[in-house]
Amino acid sequence: MMEGATPMTGTQQLGELEVGQVVAERDLALTRDSLVRYAGASGDFNPIHYRDDVADRVGLPGVLAHGMLTMGVAVQPVVDWAGPSRILDYQVRFTRPVVVDPEAGAALHVVAKVARVDEGSARIDLTVTVGEQTVLGKAQVVVATDR
Amino acid sequence: MNPEIQGRQYPPTPPYLVGREKVREFARAVQATHPEHLDVDAARAAGHADVVAPPTFPIVIQELTLRQLLEDESAGVDFTRVVHGDQRFTASRPIVAGDELTAQLTVTSVKSLGGNDMVTSASVITDADGEHVVTATSTLVVRAA
Numbered sequence: 309m310m311e312g313a314t315p316m317t318g319t320q321q322l323g324e325l326e327v328g329q330v331v332a333e334r335d336l337a338l339t340r341d342s343l344v345r346y347a348g349a350s351g352d353f354n355p356i357h358y359r360d361d362v363a364d365r366v367g368l369p370g371v372l373a374h375g376m377l378t379m380g381v382a383v384q385p386v387v388d389w390a391g392p393s394r395i396l397d398y399q400v401r402f403t404r405p406v407v408v409d410p411e412a413g414a415a416l417h418v419v420a421k422v423a424r425v426d427e428g429s430a431r432i433d434l435t436v437t438v439g440e441q442t443v444l445g446k447a448q449v450v451v452a453t454d455r
Numbered sequence: 456m457n458p459e460i461q462g463r464q465y466p467p468t469p470p471y472l473v474g475r476e477k478v479r480e481f482a483r484a485v486q487a488t489h490p491e492h493l494d495v496d497a498a499r500a501a502g503h504a505d506v507v508a509p510p511t512f513p514i515v516i517q518e519l520t521l522r523q524l525l526e527d528e529s530a531g532v533d534f535t536r537v538v539h540g541d542q543r544f545t546a547s548r549p550i551v552a553g554d555e556l557t558a559q560l561t562v563t564s565v566k567s568l569g570g571n572d573m574v575t576s577a578s579v580i581t582d583a584d585g586e587h588v589v590t591a592t593s594t595l596v597v598r599a600a
Contacts, residue, residue, distance in 0.1 A: 336486060342484075342486075345483070345484045346484040346485070348480070348484070349477075349480045349481045349483070349484035349485075350481065350484065350514060350515060350518075351515060351518060352518070375539045375542070376511060376514050376539070376542065377484070377485065379511055379542060380484070380485030380509060380510075380511040381485050381486045383509075383510055383511065384485065384486055384487055384488065384489075384509075387487065387489050387509065387510065388488060388489050391489065391491070391501070392489055392491050392492065392507045392509070392510070392549055393491075393501060393502075393503070393507070393548075393549055395510045395546065395549070396545070396546055397543070397544065397545045397546065398510045398511070398543070398544050399541065399542065399543035399544070399592075400541065400542055400543075401540065401541040402538075402539050402540060402541065402542075446541070449510075
């Protein structure tokens, strides 16, 4: 890492959290390149994530993002805010497929809001939308607040 | 699908050695930007032995166990009709490069709803000392034929 830069460690404090508080918000872009890159990194080579002809044949509206890619990118605003060591639990339901257009890709918007504050941890709920529609349900991250 | 697989446990998977470049590759693929995922010095400054894997990285190891389930003919899960319903990771600590991880899957629930079958499984991922690292839980939905 660069000299003089301050490492983002688990020692920084998250501060007093209040239910309803937005802790992070971000626009994310997925392209066909993102899908190919995720296929390679994860080992999930299901062709519905990169071949239009296969997606079409199985009756899909288009090439879809891997659910695990959507899950993986959606948590990043929370990881940047809290630090990787504080993520205790992360769950989602895959409620709507994310179609990735060959030219335009797909634009995701993530809002991360405090849903619950407990002793030593807090639950952060993610709202992940493409256009007006949410694509993940029950997207919840539990972060440690006692370290 | 065979409803009697509820409670079935598969053998632990062979050890998976988490590579530093694999962590970086996965981190870039999920657009992770936190320096502890990419920079060894930043990870060490935060008290980790090496770069830290993103929260969804355990899917790579869990996948080895899901393959056991899908390849088990007696379970009768038709891979071509499987959709990922939900996913959860419950961690004792983050995965870091250098970890040698083993996973063991247990089928925790089999349900049928509106012609679709749903199979929920929990894959417990442990390190070389046998300590719990993370449990990965998925529900796979097998759509009606």
